[in-house]
Amino acid sequence: MKKAALLSAVALMLVVTACGDKTNETANSNNSNNTQADAPANTPVEKADPFGKYAETVEFTTIVNNNPEAAKKFPEGESxxxxxxxxxxxxxxxxxxxxxxxANGAAYANKFNLMIASNDLPDIFVVENIDKTPAKTLLKRMYDAGMLEDLTTVYEQYASDAVKEVNASVDNKALENASFDGKLYGLPSVNDMNNAQMVWIRQDWLDKLQLKAPTTTDELMAVAKAFKEQDPDGNGKADTLGLAVQGAQLFNNDPFTLTGFVWAENAFPNMWVKDASGKLVYGSTMPEMKTALGKLAQMYKDGSIDSEFALRDGNKTSEFLVSDRAGMMMGMWWNPYWPIGGAIDNNPKGEWKAYPILTGDHVNVGNEFYSNSFMVVKKGYAHPELAVKIMNTMKANSTKKIPELLELETTGIYKASDSTRNQWGLNAQISPAFPDTTARTVKKFDDIFAGTAQESVLDIAEKPIFDQVKSEKDNPKKDLNNYKTFLAWMEGNGVVSHNKLNNVFNEFTGTTPTMEQSNTTLTDLQTKVFLEIIMGKKDISEFDNFVTQWKKLGGEKITEEVNAEYTKTH
Known part of the structure; x- marks a missing residue:
């Protein structure tokens, strides 16, 4: 149930963002017979047409991440x-x-690392995170070794308006991230930054208790206390939870975690963030984390977080929603598919809404950087502009009908509505998306419903989502699947679209020698102390002891190593 709902939600999101998933990419690249080490790499031999078809066939080599599960989806006879x-x-x-x-999985990572070590690169390929090594680190490693072609000129000449517009939307920071000494050495991905957390609430419970929807952590605490104490379901029993929380994971993007709550307190656990001096510090050890833990401890003391939350994972916690014992949770836009979907199926009369938890006038969002992968060209390859053309083509194809493929798109892996068209092309592909892609889509929906736009503004990826949303508006809860999609997009993604977001980036996602040795010990220490503080087994002052211990057990050395690595690539 959980997996099916998650796959459905992710598929919908991929449709709109059109960001290629490397584990599902198809593609391939060709023979290096055309590789000419002596050719002037940045001198195009043709007029700069972003989509220009070569007069003679151009060959190139690449590498393939051949996910075996993805391979099963190909029609018979295809691969x-x-x-x-x-x-x-x-x-x-x-x-x-x-x-x-x-290759795939660990074998892919091993081959990729060996490929770099032996300087045996294909002509065009994508650099992504490999194991615990960030793509940016790998890009820098190949640049330092002189393995990569300078793409500055071919990007300027060949990049389509659509690709340039996406990069301009992030002030060209993704391009800067792929550049060294003022020259571009990778075509960066740009991702939809839809990582906002929100609170999902039973609106009918709020209305029954005549409560205002919470938009701050203090207001959320008050509503949670009321849900626990004031019988919001009206059954005359003291059997409802305040805030449904799981203990298996405290801070990630899973449902029922406390990520959005602590972000609203300017605390960013498990992330490397910049302090006032620009130095990277570990968010779990910052004073803001202590403040957030203090509030959570108060909620536990008040009974707003139930006494056995630490023993439950997300699946167990979801049972409280399904049984109508919980009406509030922290989560993300897709939660109407799961776990709220189970509650909807069990009680269609329940009314769910999503609200932002604000910090001042904005919603804090912890994120990876805009770009986490790069398309690169081997130094000396005769047609570096081809990489740019591939990106242009993938970007254009992600949102348009392709007459030649209409028959293919009616069934199987080629259906545009299944978001697979952008995943089964050349392995050397990155289709950049606006960081506010989701917000742009919701605005289109809003404008159509307001009568200020026509459905013709929707692209081929957005149309099937809109059809479900419109069906729900026209016939409320006639089809619960449409209701879930409506909630996900107009409520969940409505929070993303209708609020000011403050992206706080995790500045370091790699590993260091001391981190590899000590990370498990430090993670276990953090989990133990944070749970003890929340559950009242330790006073909030224990946080200071935790920070001291964290530094002593390797954290201080890790911080030095992280900053040293960060300096190398920035």
Whole structure:
């Protein structure tokens, strides 16, 4: 149930963001016979047409992450190496790709690292996070070794208006992140930054108790206390929870975690953030974390967080929603599919709404950087502009009908509504998306319902979502699947669209020698102390002892190493 709901939610999101998932990419690239080490790499031989088809077939090599589960979705007779969508893409540019090698999982990571160590690169490929090594670190490593082609000129000449517009929307910071000494060495991804946390609440419970929807942590604490004490379900029993919380994970993007609560207190656990001096510090050890833990301890003391939360994971906690014993949780936009979906199925009369938890005038959002992967070209490859054309093509294809593929798109992996069209193309692909892609989509929906826009403004990815949303508006709860989609997009993503978001980036996602040795010990220490503080087993002053212990057990050395690594790439 949980997996199906999550897959449904993720599929919907991928449709709109059109960001290629490397684990599902198809593609491939070709033979390095055309690699000319002596060719002037940044001198295009043709007029700079972003989508120009080559007069003669251009060959290139790449690598393939051949996910075996994804491979099962191909129609009979097709594969990563040979499929109709790949053929369409290659035909559109008159190119031919051949993989140097294929692998998946740990084998892919091993081959990738060996490929760099031996300087045996394909012509065009994507650099992504490998194990615990960030893509930016790998990019810098290849740049330092002189392995990569300078893409500055070909990007300026060949990048489509759509690709340039996306990069401009983040003030070209993604391009800067892929540049060294003022030169561009990778075509960066740009991702939809839809990582906002929110509080999901039974609106009918709020109305019954005549309570205002919470928009701050203090207001949330008051509502949670009322839900616990004032019988919001009206059954005459003291059996409702205040805030449904799981203990298996305290701070991640899973439902029922406390991430959004602590973010609202300017605390960013498990993230490396900048302090006032620009130095990277570990968010779990900052004073703001102590303040947030103090408030959570008060909620536990008040009974707003139930006494056995530490023993439950998300699945167990979801049972309280399904049984109508819980009417408030922290989560993300997709939670109407799961776990709220189970509550809706059990009690369709329940009314759910999403609200932001604000810090001043904005919602704090912990995020990775805009870009976490790069398309690169081996130094000396004769057609570096091809990488830019591939990006242009993937970006254009992500939101348009493709006449040549209409028959393919009616069933199977090629259906646009299944968001697979952008995942089964060349392995060397990155389709950049606006960081506010979700907000833009919701605004289109709002404008159509307000009568200020027509449905023609919707692209092929947005239309099926809108149809479900409109069906729900026209016939409320006639189809509960439409109701869940309406909640996810107009309520959950409505929080994203209708509020000012303050992105706080995790500035370091790699690993260091001391981190590899001590991380498990430090993580266990953090979990133990934080739970003890929340549950009242330790006074809030124990946080100061935790910080001292964290530093002593390796945290101080890790902080030095993290800052040293960060300096190398920034």
């Amino acid at each position: 990563f190496e040979n499929n109709k969508y790949k053929s369409y893409l290659e035909s559109s540019l008159n190119v031919k790709s051949t993989p140097l090698w294929e």
